Amino acid sequence: MTDKRPFRRLVLALAGAAVLAGPAIAQNLDAIKMRQQLMEDNGDATKAGGAILKGEAEFSAEKAQEIFSQMHDVAMKFGDYFPEDSKTGGKTEAAPAIWERPEEFDAALVKYQEDTQAALDAAPQDADAFKQAFGMVTQNCKGCHEDFRIDKD
Template identity: 30%
Template sequence: MTHRAARLCAPLFAAAVTAAVTTSALIGTAGPAMAQDDLPPAVAARQHHMDLYGFNLALLGGMAKGEIDYDADAATGAAGNIAALAMLDQSGYWPEGTSSDDIEGTRALPAIWENMDDFQSHIDALAEAATALEETAGDGVEAVRAGMGGIGKSCGGCHEDYRVSR
């Protein structure tokens, strides 16, 4: 990660570490059909983690589509944030009994726990694609467009196999 991107990501790392520590301390047993407000901390944490992915992807996607003016620093920071998020240890987000079959308000398919190694490979692919994009995002909007392909492929592949469709 570049020095500038590391500086941009520092608040994200601090928040993520705090969330991870809090989540690890609070993970409990999930009951079936819990209401959205009653999500176990691990599920809430993973959903917020996905929200952070989405926030950064929206910025990059907006630039790639020409809906947002290209900004090299913002693009590099967003790609770095995605890479940082993907590199965090997410194992605490996925305790047994927190699939869509177990809890109302989650889209995580039971297949995650049946294929955890493959699931993790999608996270690793996202980290790799985001790191590659971080290295080139400052080179112009065409570089962002090109790099978004790898990110889209890793996200889409995971969502296809491991997320309930809306």
């Protein structure tokens, strides 16, 4: 008969290591899901604005305010969802640069907040004014995606 104690010790040691490693690899999936939802909301607003620019949807001052309001709402909330424990998991597209260069990320976010507020304040009354404000706002999207997003396409 063989002694099974070494096997039991190994199983216990591995289980203990897994318990201790758990907190080290914890992922804040709630934060990841929230920022993904916010980006989806932002994408919806961007699509609506793009449809106006392409002539696929009619311009109205009310719709312009709705679009910029939605984008500004996202801008004001987005930065709250990047805790240290949300770097990986949940199919995140957040680039390591967010945590490696937080001052740059914060500055990009502040610029987006300011530009969406400026677009709201401008309250475009025609398609040309909307195009100008929308272009200013969406330039932020492009820059942030280039610097702080992993392209998984």
